[in-house]
Structures are given as structure tokens and as C-alpha cells.
Amino acid sequence: MFERLFPRRKPDPKPLPQPDAQLALGALLVRIALADKEYRASEVGQIDRILSSTFNLKPLDAAKLRATCEALERHAPGTPEFARILRDEVAYAERKNLADAMWSIALADGKIAEGEENMLQDIEVALGLTDEDIAAARDAAVNNK
Numbered sequence: 608m609f610e611r612l613f614p615r616r617k618p619d620p621k622p623l624p625q626p627d628a629q630l631a632l633g634a635l636l637v638r639i640a641l642a643d644k645e646y647r648a649s650e651v652g653q654i655d656r657i658l659s660s661t662f663n664l665k666p667l668d669a670a671k672l673r674a675t676c677e678a679l680e681r682h683a684p685g686t687p688e689f690a691r692i693l694r695d696e697v698a699y700a701e702r703k704n705l706a707d708a709m710w711s712i713a714l715a716d717g718k719i720a721e722g723e724e725n726m727l728q729d730i731e732v733a734l735g736l737t738d739e740d741i742a743a744a745r746d747a748a749v750n751n752k
Contacts, residue, residue: 626683629662631692632705633676635730638686639712643720653715657708686726690733702734703744710748719749 626634636657640650651673658676659669683689693702709730713723724745731741 626679626689626692628693628696629658629672630676630679631689632661633658633672634680634683635686635689635693636709636712637673637677637680638689639709639723639726639730640715641680642713642722642726643716644722645716647716649715649717650712653712657711661705661708686730687733690730694733694735699735702736703740706731706734706736706740706744707747710744714748 633654636654637646640646640654654673654676655666655669658664658672659666662669662672664672693705697705706727709727713719713727727745728741731744736744
């Protein structure tokens with residue numbers, strides 16, 4: 608009876624952190640993995656490996672970061688905002704390396720879906736990469752798969 612009169616409120620969800628370069632990269636990696644509407648274990652593992660190597664994290668810390676990035680990807684700003692954070696905080700040469708890492712997410716399940724390729728191209732343009740560097744990243748990824 609008291610439950611109907613005084614229903615329990617769900618606790619407020621924990622607020623999402625403000626995106627920084629780590630979170631922006633992780634959210635973009637998750638976004639690429641989700642672009643084909645499938646989120647496979649191979650993609651999750653590849654995201655964790657990229658986060659671990661890029662930010663020198665232990666595997667568990669990389670998995671925790673990815674989990675935060677998954678929530679951020681669902682509820683936070685769009686791709687251009689994440690790309691702007693990386694463009695502002697990461698040198699061009701490193702952004703080129705990030706493009707290669709992003710291609711590895713698209714290839715983690717053994718195929719590149721059209722949605723993934725389109726998402727990658729949008730991100731690469733938003734990162735401020737040149738057409739030549741975008742083409743080189745795609746060619747390297749496709750030829751090394």
C-alpha cells in the first residue's frame with residue numbers, strides 16, 4: 608500500500624563525464640563498431656586493444672574506459688563534436704594513426720559494411736585529414752586485412 612502512495616524513485620543516473628580526447632576516441636570507435644548495427648565481440652576486443660595501447664592502460668582499465676565510452680556514445684554529442692575534440696587536442700600525425708586504428712575496428716569482424724565505411728570517411732574528414740591520407744588509411748586497411 609505504501610509503495611503505491613510513495614513509489615520508490617529510481618536513482619538519478621550517474622552523470623556522464625565531459626568528453627576529452629580519451630573519451631572522444633573511445634566513443635568514435637564504438638560508433639564505428641555500431642555503424643553496421645552489429646556490435647561483435649571481435650570489435651569490442653579491438654576497441655579495448657586500441658584504448659589500451661593508445662593510452663597505456665591495463666586491459667581492465669581499457670574495458671572500463673570502453674564501457675564509459677559506450678554510454679557516452681549513446682547519450683552525448685554527435686560525431687563532429689567528438690572529432691573536434693580530437694582535432695583540437697591531438698597532433699595531425701597522431702590523428703593519422705587514429706584513422707588506421709579506426710579502420711581496424713571496421714575490419715575486426717572480417718568485412719567492411721557500407722555504413723562503417725561511410726562513418727569512417729565522415730570521421731576522417733571531421734578529423735581534418737587530407738584526402739590523400741584518408742585514401743592511404745583505407746588502402747592500407749583493406750590491403751592488410
